[in-house]
Amino acid sequence: xxxxxxxxxxxxxxxxxxxxxxxxxxxxxxxxxxxxxxxxxxxxxxxxxxxxxxxxxxxxxxxxxxxxxxxxxxxxxxxxxx
Amino acid sequence: xxxxxxxxxxxxxxxxxxxxxxxxxxxxxxxxxxxxxxxxxxxxxxxxxxxxxxxxxxxxxxxxxxxxxxxxxxxxxxxxxxxxxxxxxxxxxxxxxxxxxxxxxxxxxxxxxxxxxxxxxxxxxxxxxxxxxxxxxxxxxxxxxxxxxxxxxxxxxxxxxxxxxxxxxxxxxxxxxxxxxxxxxxxxxxxxxxxxxxxxxxxxxxxxxxxxxxxxxxxxxxxxxxxxxxxxxxxxxxxxxxxxxxxxxxxxxxxxxxxxxxxxxxxxxxxxxxxxxxxxxxxxxxxxxxxxxxxxxxxxxxxxxxxxxxxxxxxxxxxxxxxxxxxxxxxxxxxxxxxxxxxxx
Numbered sequence: 001x002x003x004x005x006x007x008x009x010x011x012x013x014x015x016x017x018x019x020x021x022x023x024x025x026x027x028x029x030x031x032x033x034x035x036x037x038x039x040x041x042x043x044x045x046x047x048x049x050x051x052x053x054x055x056x057x058x059x060x061x062x063x064x065x066x067x068x069x070x071x072x073x074x075x076x077x078x079x080x081x082x
Numbered sequence: 083x084x085x086x087x088x089x090x091x092x093x094x095x096x097x098x099x100x101x102x103x104x105x106x107x108x109x110x111x112x113x114x115x116x117x118x119x120x121x122x123x124x125x126x127x128x129x130x131x132x133x134x135x136x137x138x139x140x141x142x143x144x145x146x147x148x149x150x151x152x153x154x155x156x157x158x159x160x161x162x163x164x165x166x167x168x169x170x171x172x173x174x175x176x177x178x179x180x181x182x183x184x185x186x187x188x189x190x191x192x193x194x195x196x197x198x199x200x201x202x203x204x205x206x207x208x209x210x211x212x213x214x215x216x217x218x219x220x221x222x223x224x225x226x227x228x229x230x231x232x233x234x235x236x237x238x239x240x241x242x243x244x245x246x247x248x249x250x251x252x253x254x255x256x257x258x259x260x261x262x263x264x265x266x267x268x269x270x271x272x273x274x275x276x277x278x279x280x281x282x283x284x285x286x287x288x289x290x291x292x293x294x295x296x297x298x299x300x301x302x303x304x305x306x307x308x309x310x311x312x313x314x315x316x317x318x319x320x321x322x323x324x325x326x327x328x329x330x331x332x333x334x335x336x337x338x339x340x341x342x343x344x345x346x347x348x349x350x351x352x353x354x355x356x357x358x359x360x361x362x363x364x365x366x367x368x369x370x371x372x373x374x375x376x377x378x379x380x381x382x383x384x385x386x387x388x389x390x391x392x393x394x395x396x397x398x399x400x401x402x403x404x405x406x407x408x409x410x411x412x413x414x415x416x417x418x419x420x421x422x423x424x425x426x427x
Contacts, residue, residue, distance in 0.1 A: 002106060002107075002108055002133075002135075002211070002212055002214040002215070002262065002263075002264040002265060002417075003108055003264070003417075004214070004264045004267070029189075029191060029221065031221055032217050032221065032326060032328055032329040032332065033326065033328065033329075034328075042264070042267060042320055044214055044215070044218070044264060045161070045188065045189050045190065045215060045218055046188055046189025046190070046191055046192070046218075047189065047191075047217070047218050047221065049214065049217070049264070049267050049268060049326060049329060050267045050320050050321075050326050052319050052320045053318070053319035053320075062318065063293070063294070063297045063316050064083045064084065064085065064088075064293075064297065065083070066316075067083040067088065067297060067300060067301070067304075
């Protein structure tokens with residue numbers, strides 16, 4: 001029930017935006033976020049609940065870079081005796 | 083660190099059995115979709131939690147909706163997820179077949195247009211959900227106030243996740259938590275810090291891609307190994323430390339915390355939201371829409387949502403209990419752990 005999907009804002013009229021979700025155009029209420037044209041929003045039941053980073057790939061790079069950091073300070077993570 | 087290295091490290095784990103709870107039903111589905119379990123050794127167990135709001139909604143609440151649907155000049159509005167869950171006698175689908183006036187909507191705001199078009203009908207919106215959905219109800223209430231709408235009321239069964247996590251930490255043996263992604267969008271990652279500190283457990287906010295989930299499991303395993311427990315946000319593209327403050331502020335304007343009854347668990351103090359006194363005129367009798375109840379004989383939904391067993395360990399799973407003829411709520415809902423396990427058998 002908490003499903004939310006990202007879409008790109010292509011039009012804004014007051015509190016309502018038109019968002020492109022994989023080629024389909026949906027209307028979303030944007031009063032819960034500070035969004036502008038071209039932003040990617042996370043849409044849940046007709047509402048934008050957050051403006052999201054466009055680069056998921058960048059997030060993945062950051063996550064795995066952080067895990068590298070974890071390993072450097074690690075005392076044997078993911079091996080035994082957790 | 084590469085994904086391959088993370089997979090190799092996790093696969094090579096040979097310590098004591100670790101129980102990691104994915105609190106949210108959407109994560110349960112993502113774990114199947116990405117085939118995460120096939121990568122993990124038997125010693126790392128992923129267990130589902132109580133994060134499907136439909137599954138934990140008491141049957142007395144469904145009964146109340148059924149009652150409204152059969153009342154003259156009344157119509158129940160709901161999200162589609164609620165349609166198949168049984169009350170003590172009927173589900174909303176069955177009530178509709180009996181002549182009940184029930185429509186399902188994609189967004190709560192659609193109810194405004196209906197209320198304006200049909201002023202002679204009294205609409206009851208089934209306001210169910212967690213913090214992800216609560217701000218939507220706040221905006222709906224704001225619009226109702228603005229437009230002076232009086233023929234639309236909310237039957238509220240909104241729950242909050244932090245008290246439920248606290249309950250789980252107190253009562254159950256769980257080693258670490260994958261925090262619900264979209265709930266965290268609203269409440270932020272920082273809110274879990276007191277829990278991590280008090281219960282000395284890892285709380286990792288995670289997204290819905292396979293990589294997110296694997297990295298989060300690795301993070302949990304690392305924290306357990308180093309015995310340094312903290313909150314880690316690995317879903318930074320959508321979740322801020324403080325969450326969506328605008329949305330959280332909207333919730334708090336209209337709602338206040340209250341005790342809430344979770345089907346299959348019981349009452350968890352402070353785990354619900356009710357309308358503040360000045361907005362009670364928009365309430366459809368939510369306080370009366372719950373009652374102590376026991377699950378049907380042979381149903382293990384309680385053990386499933388508390389992470390004690392996996393759905394396939396329930397003797398009724400796939401036999402007496404299937405999505406077509408469900409014994410318990412976890413098999414009916416699209417985000418219920420049993421239903422997801424059944425579809426992915």
